[in-house]
Amino acid sequence: MNVIDTCDLGKRYSKAWALRDCSLAVPEGQLATLVGPNGAGKSTLMNMVAGLSLPTAGTVTVLGGTAAGSPAALDGIAFMAQDAPLYKGLSAADMMHLTRNLNRSFDDAYARQRLDGLGIPLKKKSGKLSGGQQAQLALTLALARHPRMLILDEPLAALDPLARQDFMATVMTSMADDGVSVLLSSHAIAELERMADYLIVLGGGGLRLAGETDELLAQHRVLTGPAGQADLLAARLSVIQDKRAGAQAHLLVRTSDEAGNGQPADQVVPPGWEAHPVSLEEVILAYLRPAGGGTATAPRSLAELTEVTR
Numbered sequence: 001m002n003v004i005d006t007c008d009l010g011k012r013y014s015k016a017w018a019l020r021d022c023s024l025a026v027p028e029g030q031l032a033t034l035v036g037p038n039g040a041g042k043s044t045l046m047n048m049v050a051g052l053s054l055p056t057a058g059t060v061t062v063l064g065g066t067a068a069g070s071p072a073a074l075d076g077i078a079f080m081a082q083d084a085p086l087y088k089g090l091s092a093a094d095m096m097h098l099t100r101n102l103n104r105s106f107d108d109a110y111a112r113q114r115l116d117g118l119g120i121p122l123k124k125k126s127g128k129l130s131g132g133q134q135a136q137l138a139l140t141l142a143l144a145r146h147p148r149m150l151i152l153d154e155p156l157a158a159l160d161p162l163a164r165q166d167f168m169a170t171v172m173t174s175m176a177d178d179g180v181s182v183l184l185s186s187h188a189i190a191e192l193e194r195m196a197d198y199l200i201v202l203g204g205g206g207l208r209l210a211g212e213t214d215e216l217l218a219q220h221r222v223l224t225g226p227a228g229q230a231d232l233l234a235a236r237l238s239v240i241q242d243k244r245a246g247a248q249a250h251l252l253v254r255t256s257d258e259a260g261n262g263q264p265a266d267q268v269v270p271p272g273w274e275a276h277p278v279s280l281e282e283v284i285l286a287y288l289r290p291a292g293g294g295t296a297t298a299p300r301s302l303a304e305l306t307e308v309t310r
Helices: 042-050 071-076 092-102 108-118 131-143 161-178 213-219 227-234 280-288 302-308
Strands: 002-013 016-027 031-035 057-062 077-080 149-153 181-185 198-203 206-212 220-226 238-245 248-254 274-276
Touching (some): 002 181, 016 198, 031 042, 042 057, 042 077, 042 149, 042 181, 071 077, 077 131, 092 108, 108 131, 198 213, 213 220, 227 238, 227 248, 248 280
Parallel strands (some): 031 198, 077 149, 149 181
Antiparallel strands (some): 002 016, 002 057
16 A cells, blocks of 8 residues: 555646656555755645645655545644754643644543653653754654654654654654654655655756665666766666766666666676666766756765755
């Protein structure tokens, strides 16, 4: 079963398209990581999946074919926005009471037990909690609904390293114990590389890359060899990024298509060339850079790419 299915999905605001021609099929039970620079369409996609915004074009269904935004979909999806949606003047207990009254199901005992285990006082106002505690309170309110899918929009952005680790540990535990599927938007891809099961890359309001992480990494290699032979090699391979420095060329190539057609990555290496594995961040950056990118001034990280494109 797929928890997200989109076909030619698009959203337009006035005359500008925030997202268009986006077709996805995200399997259940996975941590799907959504990455891309600011303005790429990440929040737009998440809002349509959550049923908070209607598409301008195309279709989106969730949880095995349920229409996004329908009562059944809303009952099965919990959404946590980037700024930890809490009323700062309300206590943790007040936030539990409010959430319980706004939803058809809420596990009060689970929420109380979890907050007690985290050392978060029920009587303390949300605005007086630390950033990490606020994020954990918002996550607890979401998980106490026992959703089938959890949507997290940049939940790690304002957290310190320890708080990020604790937050993701909770998410991974919920996946393992309760079978929750997760769609997570984040720039911290280096931290998520070991956890992300599925990758979605958006850039310029369009889908650049999507697929299971292990398969995508297996399909890509960096080939290094003589720059004089690079053009001939590029003519018969799918080159995502071409970097040349003097007599040396570095080509990031995709050796098979989405259906798995093509040669295994290490069998496309011609004489005089070497193949090297790639990291998830290298693949992401290659797909986000303009065609033929890879100059000396190109961004070195996803965070830097985000700053450049603001």
